[in-house]
Amino acid sequence: MLAAWRTVAQRRQCPRAPALLAAARHLASQTATASAQSASVAAEVPSSSSGSEPSARLSSSSQQQEERMDFPGGSVPFTAAMSFLGGTFSPRAPLPCYRTIDSAGLAIADADIPHELDQETAVKMYKTMVTLQTVDVIFYEAQRQGRFSFYMTSSGEEATAIGSAAALTNDDVIFSQYREQGVIMYRGFSVQDMAHQCFGNIHEQGKGRQMPIHYGSKSLNFHTISSTLATQLPHAVGAAYALKLQKRNACAVAYFGEGAASEGDFHAALNFAATLKAPVVFICRNNGWAISTPATDQYRGDGIAGRGPGYGMASLRVDGGDARAVYNATAAARKIAVEQQVPVLVEAMSYRSGHHSTSDDSSRYRAAEEMRQWRARDPVARFQRWLVDQGWWSDAQDTSARQEARRDVIKALETAQKAPKPPLSAMFEDVYARMPWHLEKQQAEVFAHVRTHPDACPADIPVK
Amino acid sequence: MAAASCTLRSTPLPAAVGSPAARSLLAASTRPVRANQRCLVVKAQKRELMMWEALREGLDEEMERDPTVCLMGEDVGHYGGSYKVSHGLYKKYGDMRLLDTPICENGFMGMGVGAAMTGLRPIVEGMNMGFLLLAFNQISNNCGMLHYTSGGQFKVPMVIRGPGGVGRQLGAEHSQRLESYFQSIPGVQLVACSTAANSKALLKSAIRSDNPIIFFEHVLLYNVKGEVHGPDYCQCLERAELVREGTDVTIFCYSRMRYVVMQAVAELEKQGYNPEVVDLISLKPFDMETISKSIKKTRKAIIVEECMKTGGIGASLSAVIHESLFNELDHEVLRLSSQDVPTSYAYELEAATIVQPEKVVAAVHKVCGVRVAA
Numbered sequence A: 001m002l003a004a005w006r007t008v009a010q011r012r013q014c015p016r017a018p019a020l021l022a023a024a025r026h027l028a029s030q031t032a033t034a035s036a037q038s039a040s041v042a043a044e045v046p047s048s049s050s051g052s053e054p055s056a057r058l059s060s061s062s063q064q065q066e067e068r069m070d071f072p073g074g075s076v077p078f079t080a081a082m083s084f085l086g087g088t089f090s091p092r093a094p095l096p097c098y099r100t101i102d103s104a105g106l107a108i109a110d111a112d113i114p115h116e117l118d119q120e121t122a123v124k125m126y127k128t129m130v131t132l133q134t135v136d137v138i139f140y141e142a143q144r145q146g147r148f149s150f151y152m153t154s155s156g157e158e159a160t161a162i163g164s165a166a167a168l169t170n171d172d173v174i175f176s177q178y179r180e181q182g183v184i185m186y187r188g189f190s191v192q193d194m195a196h197q198c199f200g201n202i203h204e205q206g207k208g209r210q211m212p213i214h215y216g217s218k219s220l221n222f223h224t225i226s227s228t229l230a231t232q233l234p235h236a237v238g239a240a241y242a243l244k245l246q247k248r249n250a251c252a253v254a255y256f257g258e259g260a261a262s263e264g265d266f267h268a269a270l271n272f273a274a275t276l277k278a279p280v281v282f283i284c285r286n287n288g289w290a291i292s293t294p295a296t297d298q299y300r301g302d303g304i305a306g307r308g309p310g311y312g313m314a315s316l317r318v319d320g321g322d323a324r325a326v327y328n329a330t331a332a333a334r335k336i337a338v339e340q341q342v343p344v345l346v347e348a349m350s351y352r353s354g355h356h357s358t359s360d361d362s363s364r365y366r367a368a369e370e371m372r373q374w375r376a377r378d379p380v381a382r383f384q385r386w387l388v389d390q391g392w393w394s395d396a397q398d399t400s401a402r403q404e405a406r407r408d409v410i411k412a413l414e415t416a417q418k419a420p421k422p423p424l425s426a427m428f429e430d431v432y433a434r435m436p437w438h439l440e441k442q443q444a445e446v447f448a449h450v451r452t453h454p455d456a457c458p459a460d461i462p463v464k
Numbered sequence B: 001m002a003a004a005s006c007t008l009r010s011t012p013l014p015a016a017v018g019s020p021a022a023r024s025l026l027a028a029s030t031r032p033v034r035a036n037q038r039c040l041v042v043k044a045q046k047r048e049l050m051m052w053e054a055l056r057e058g059l060d061e062e063m064e065r066d067p068t069v070c071l072m073g074e075d076v077g078h079y080g081g082s083y084k085v086s087h088g089l090y091k092k093y094g095d096m097r098l099l100d101t102p103i104c105e106n107g108f109m110g111m112g113v114g115a116a117m118t119g120l121r122p123i124v125e126g127m128n129m130g131f132l133l134l135a136f137n138q139i140s141n142n143c144g145m146l147h148y149t150s151g152g153q154f155k156v157p158m159v160i161r162g163p164g165g166v167g168r169q170l171g172a173e174h175s176q177r178l179e180s181y182f183q184s185i186p187g188v189q190l191v192a193c194s195t196a197a198n199s200k201a202l203l204k205s206a207i208r209s210d211n212p213i214i215f216f217e218h219v220l221l222y223n224v225k226g227e228v229h230g231p232d233y234c235q236c237l238e239r240a241e242l243v244r245e246g247t248d249v250t251i252f253c254y255s256r257m258r259y260v261v262m263q264a265v266a267e268l269e270k271q272g273y274n275p276e277v278v279d280l281i282s283l284k285p286f287d288m289e290t291i292s293k294s295i296k297k298t299r300k301a302i303i304v305e306e307c308m309k310t311g312g313i314g315a316s317l318s319a320v321i322h323e324s325l326f327n328e329l330d331h332e333v334l335r336l337s338s339q340d341v342p343t344s345y346a347y348e349l350e351a352a353t354i355v356q357p358e359k360v361v362a363a364v365h366k367v368c369g370v371r372v373a374a
Helices: A002-012 A017-037 A060-065 A119-144 A158-165 A181-187 A191-199 A232-245 A264-276 A305-311 A323-340 A368-375 A379-390 A395-418 A437-452 B002-006 B020-027 B037-045 B051-065 B089-097 B105-117 B129-143 B178-182 B196-208 B257-270 B288-298 B313-328 B347-353 B357-368
Strands: A068-071 A074-077 A173-175 A252-257 A280-286 A314-319 A344-349 B048-050 B069-073 B098-100 B121-125 B159-164 B189-192 B213-218 B225-227 B241-244 B250-253 B276-279 B282-284 B301-308 B334-338
Touching (some): A119 A158, A119 A181, A119 A191, A119 A323, A119 A395, A158 A252, A158 A344, A173 A232, A191 A395, A232 A280, A232 B105, A264 A280, A314 A323, A323 A344, A323 A379, B048 B051, B048 B196, B051 B069, B051 B089, B069 B089, B069 B105, B105 B121, B105 B129, B129 B178, B178 B189, B178 B213, B196 B225, B241 B257, B250 B257, B250 B288, B257 B276, B257 B301, B276 B288, B301 B313, B313 B334
Parallel strands (some): A252 A280, B069 B098, B069 B121, B250 B276, B301 B334
Antiparallel strands (some): B048 B225, B189 B282, B241 B276
């Protein structure tokens, strides 16, 4: 039996093997004594190492039967070795990060590319990135000029959003957190749509009810963003359950940040998805920062991907700045989710190059050097380099695309700003399917007040 | 007023909490047997079910009628639910439509929201309403809001149901009155059932509604018996029930307090009073039509609730009545509620914390004046 433990210790390549073996010998002597006193010993009984008499009560056949512990959750092998796993006793290295293009944009030889990018898709991805970068810069400035109240950029994470969006189908139901505008843009949400939403005017889908950047579009299968962190993760599980019941060839996709992954809903959603076998692709944008909290203050384990196996879920870590790797990771994850009807976790490592939002100034808590280093690895520049190397893009095209994007964005802002706002009555509609009496009464009170105090209502909100 | 009691629902009137009579009444609810042969024949044709059976029947009918209806929660599948509301249904509809979830109320509530926005009509069962405090974030920030904030693009046709209220020595954490906490949430509708008949008919309506409905059952009413309607009968979710027509005073109640009030009414009738009893049913929005019609008639109102004094349904109702019917009232609205204390485990303390029939009788004396027995 001691020989068996020696083998186990070697197999584990545990640095504490000598100590373990010593402990095992000690345990062996103790259990041999104990087994003489009790017939129902659960652990394996060593036969010879301790030098004490083996138990007369237990026959060798009963030792054979007691190799595994059967309990309501399953069956696990017994061991007489006590060996902690995890924390400071973790023998595992962190999950490596899959990439296909290096920081300079050069293709890595022999990288796994199960899903090749064709020219049309790759160019669409890149053009969307260009538009996204332009939108982020100009909308941020627009907020600073007071044209609307709030904005969040996704600088440094363009490849995560667009690379993953490109690998999905339009039937896949998307739930996002707030920094995935690249996803809805790739799906077809125009710059004009985005501008309308940020201005909260009469043309936007949300009827002016949500903050800027809280996009949502039923026709694009992109659920309206809710400010609460991680609440969209159980929603995705529910949507996946619906898709499963409806036997659809589609999955639910949930985006979230590494900070949001500390919320209870993350743990609930992953456990539920794995236990109930829901076809969800969980995509974590680990961008290193949750406002001013670095990832080192957010978790102690192996990031977010390291948690997946604990829930019984296939997990992959990917370079979030490598659009081609993100595309492949998402396509592969989607395939697993839909074909096997199980959830998959993808952690895209990237960097939040911009501030958390227009209400934040990250220079207060981040080193300029760190930000400079990451900007040098800009995901858009890396993908552009690769695209050019394929012969699918040129500098001239780039200049022209950026100029066109800039024109479109500025025009979209002007159009959205001039458009009328939803009327006051929109405040009370859609709370319920049909307006109940108490809302009718409250609406009447608001109207009555506004008619006698016209300055109580913003000048651009029609009183009707 | 013996004739009036025949117009009452067939469910029995529980005795005071703690009495042996109460236990036997609730355990074996039957109509009083009459010697009249014709009545016996009629009784045999009528169908009486216990409330849990009525809820189950309503659930079964709706699941059969609409394949998007499903139930999720803890132990609702093979176990059939802690109060048997989904007993045996998994055999008919399978494990997917009667979905057993891991223990995380916020998790399966969120799952219900997501499923509802993706074309299903989920019913989410809280094993006890009190556990849904864990689901408050999903209920308040998403369930009630997403139809609005999405500009009407996504709807959330969910039913959130489960037993609440004060049971029998279940301790403070299992004796919560969640209607107090939930009533402010914009976008949700609150309904409380009280009889076998209305529990089935209201549940059917709730399932068919496009609004998210929080459906309050009471932990002590599952074995209450009564006649139920057929598969096509759905009861209006926004309408109160006139339990007893009267003239002296209007007594508002809901859920188990309906029975406490009717027990007080039995005593009040002997004393010569003629109270009107209104079971609110719709806790949000209130049925102002029925409420104001009754108050205009009786000019006096008493609210009997299990909620705590502070911030209960009674607090909201009292405010609404005073604001809109002040000139119709001869007396301020009396509100009988539980005290603002955690519910004790001890038998007598628990009994003292909830409203008993004697308190209702005393309240009627107060607003109507003491009468000499007729």
